[in-house]
Amino acid sequence: MYNHEILGLGGERVVRPDPVHPDTWVRKEKRDGQEQPLREVKAGFYLTKILHLLYPENVPDVHQASGHVLVAERKDLGPDHALLNEEVRRYEEGEDVSEDFRKQTALAKQRLLEDSRVREVIRMFEQCGVSIDDAAVNFGVDQNGNAIYVDAFEPWREQKGNSLKPGYDTQALRQAIMAIEDDVKQKSGLHWLDRLDHLFAEEEHERREGHLDA
Structure with a gap:
């Protein structure tokens, strides 16, 4: 059932299939049920668009960011991810699992995290300074x-004192985008990066002002 399937877990967010359009993924809520701030949703949209542009085979495309909802292309993730997805479903629903099932999921996690294709995707993100949750359930192989990363990208992370740290390296992303030979794609990528930087600056300024007023 689509409403029980979890495709990725990261931070406080859950990525699930859209119950109306099961060929897409939806990121909508934090685990505590609170909606993700709109600015953060938009920033995550632009970051995902950039990463899909750079790594189209490894990062599903984002179709839209409407309100607090991010809708992304859904892809086949292979049997190991399906097994880990079942593990999360059983845990969420409080079902007992056998020792044999635990062994199977442990092996699935090991296979994914030791897969050279998954490790290469992690390395690519590291080169761009992109923050990810490298839990095995967030990866699959089509x-x-x-290798595909299915969890939502965090455009920034909170630090002590209500300060922010970007979840990406602007210069590294800009350099990678500039290496794209297609002028139209390059222009789109640079536009998305400018929008992402602008949203980060807005969020950082708002938090700084709020901290000073406190």
């Missing part, structure tokens, strides 16, 4: 042998 039928073409491509």
